[in-house]
Amino acid sequence: MTITRTTTRRRLAGSAAALTAATLVLAACSGGGGSSSDGGAEAPEEAEMPNYVPVDYVEPDFPSVNGSTAGYTQVPAELVDSVTETPGTGETFTLLTPIWQAIPPVEGNEYFEAINERLGSTLEYQMVAGNDYNERLATILASPDDVPDWVSVFGWNPPPRFDQAVEGVFQDLTEYIAGDAIEAYPNLANLPTEAWQFGVFNGRTYGVPVPGELVTDALFYRADILAELGLEPPETASELLEVARAVTDPAEQRWAFNDPWVAATLMFGVPPKWQIGEDGELIHRYETEEYRAALEFVTQLYSEGLVHPDAVADNSADAKQRFESGNVVLHYDGVGGWAEMAGRISTAFGDDEVRMLPLSNLHADDGEPVRYPGNPANFFSFFKKSDDPERIEELLRIANFFAAPFGTTEYNLVQNGVEGVHYTVDENGAPQPTEQSGTEIAKVTTHAVAPPVANTRLDDPTYVENYTTWMAGEAENLVETPFYAQQIVEPAQFATLGQPFSDLEKDIARGRQDISALDTALENWRTSGGDELRAFYQDILDNQ
Structure with a gap:
C-alpha cells in the first residue's frame, strides 16, 4: 500500500x-x-x-x-x-x-x-x-x-x-x-x-x-464502563478484541458492539474507494489487504458472540439507545451526534461525568493509524x-x-x-x-x-x-487519496457494481458464507465491470 x-x-x-x-x-x-x-x-x-x-x-x-x-x-x-x-x-x-x-x-x-x-x-x-x-x-x-x-x-x-x-x-x-x-x-x-x-x-x-x-466519525466507547471494569481504551486490533471480550457479559445484558463493520474499516485503514499501488496502478478498496483484514476481524467478533443480538439480526434502529443504556459498550457513529448522545447519557445518570469518548489512534497490529478526510x-x-x-x-x-x-x-x-x-x-x-x-x-x-x-x-x-x-x-493520521475533493460522475452502467459486496460483507461476518467467497466476488466484480471502472479512473489519473 x-x-x-x-x-x-x-x-x-x-x-x-x-x-x-x-x-x-x-x-x-x-x-x-x-x-x-x-x-x-x-x-x-x-x-x-x-x-x-x-x-x-x-x-x-x-x-x-x-x-x-x-x-x-x-x-x-x-x-x-x-x-x-x-x-x-x-x-x-x-x-x-x-x-x-x-x-x-x-x-x-x-x-x-x-x-x-x-x-x-x-x-x-x-x-x-x-x-x-x-x-x-x-x-x-x-x-x-x-x-x-x-x-x-x-x-x-x-x-x-x-x-x-x-x-x-x-x-x-x-x-x-x-x-x-x-x-x-x-x-x-x-x-x-x-x-x-x-x-x-x-x-x-x-x-x-x-x-x-x-474527521467525520469515530468508534465511541463508554468510558465509565471501561473504568468500572479496570480497562484501558484500546488502540490496536488485538487490544480492541481483548476489551470486547472483557466487557461482553450476556448475563448482564451487555455486549461489546453494535454492527462493528464500518469501525473495522476505519481501524484497518480501508480506503474510501481507490488506492494507488506501488506500480502506480489503481487498487479498489475491495481488492486491498486492509479490506480483507477488516472483514476477517469482524467475522471473529461475530463468531465469539461479541456483537449485540439485535445487531446480529441487522437491526440498526435502536443502535444509539443500546449504547446509551450500556447494553453496548462500543458504538460507531458520526461526530455530529456526540454531544447529544453524551448529554442523554449524563441526564440518565443525573450528573455531568464524561461517560462517552471516542477511541484514538485505532490501527492494525502491524500498522499505523490511518484516517481519510471527509x-x-x-x-x-x-x-x-x-x-x-x-x-x-x-x-x-x-x-x-x-x-x-x-x-x-x-x-x-x-x-x-x-x-x-x-x-x-x-x-x-x-x-x-x-x-x-x-x-x-x-x-x-x-x-x-x-x-x-x-x-x-x-x-x-x-x-x-x-x-x-x-x-x-x-x-495527525490523515493520508491523501487520489481523487480527494474532485467531482467525478461514474458511467451509469457501474451504478450497481458494488451492491453484491454490501450483502457479502454481512453474510461473511455472520458466518453465512466463508471468507473464500470474497475471492469469487472479486473475480465477478472485475469481469462484470470492475476492470472497466478501474480503467475509467486510471484514465482520469493519467491525464491529471
Missing part, C-alpha cells in the same frame, strides 16, 4: 489541486454501455482556485491542527463587524434550501426580518423538507426558467444528472473569485481551498461551499445564471455575510437571532434561546454557505476540549 501522510491542511488541499481542479467527467459518464477509457480523455482546463486568506477575528481556545476543528468556550467581550458595508442594493433574491425542522412562518418573522435588514436586500426562502429535497430539486432543474436565484445542493448526494444541469442553469463564478479576486469577499476567502475545489465542474468554479468536518464540503450552493455581473457580485457579497465566522456580529445573528427577542445572555456571556427562538429561527442559510466548521458548544467547555483535542490527534 502506498500512503503519503499529510503535514498540514493546506498541503492536503494543494496536493489535490495539483492533480486537477475537480475533474468532472460529463458526456462519457452519462451514456449507457462500454468503457469510457478508449483513448485517453482530455482533461478540462483547470480553473484557478480562489486565494486562501485566513481570517482570525477571535483566538480559539483550542486551535486547529492540520485543519481540524477549532474550539471556543466563551463569547468574546465584543463581537466584530466583519462586514462593514451593506452588502445588498435593495434587490430581492429567492433561496432554495432543505430544512430538517418544522418550516417557520416567514411573514412577521423577526429573525428573517433582522437578516434582511442587515443585508440591505430581501431573501425569500423556499424551504423544502430535507427528505424530499432532491426530488423537488430535480423537478426544478427540469424547468430552468423556474430555478430560484440561489440553490443549495447536497455535497454528498446531488440529484441525478446534476452534472448535466450545472453549465446550462448556474453561473460560472470563476472570473469573479479566481486568485485574488476572492479577496473582495474576505469571509469567502477564509474558506479552505479544497472546499472550493469540490464545487468545480468541468474545470470551472460554480459552487459556493459549506465546508465539511475534517468530504471537503457538506453542501454547496449555486447562483442562477445571469447576464448582469452586478447581480452576481451582490449575491457574492451576501454569501460573504453568511460566511462570517465565530466572533462576528454576522455569525451571532445567523446562529442566535436578535438579542432580547431570540436569546438572552447568561452570566458567562453565552446566549440562551428564548421561546420565540424555537418558533422563528431556521438557520437554512447555513446549507447555502457557512464559515469553516468550529465547535462552539459554549455550555459545555469540557466537551469542546475533548472534541477538539481528539480531532487534532486524529488529524
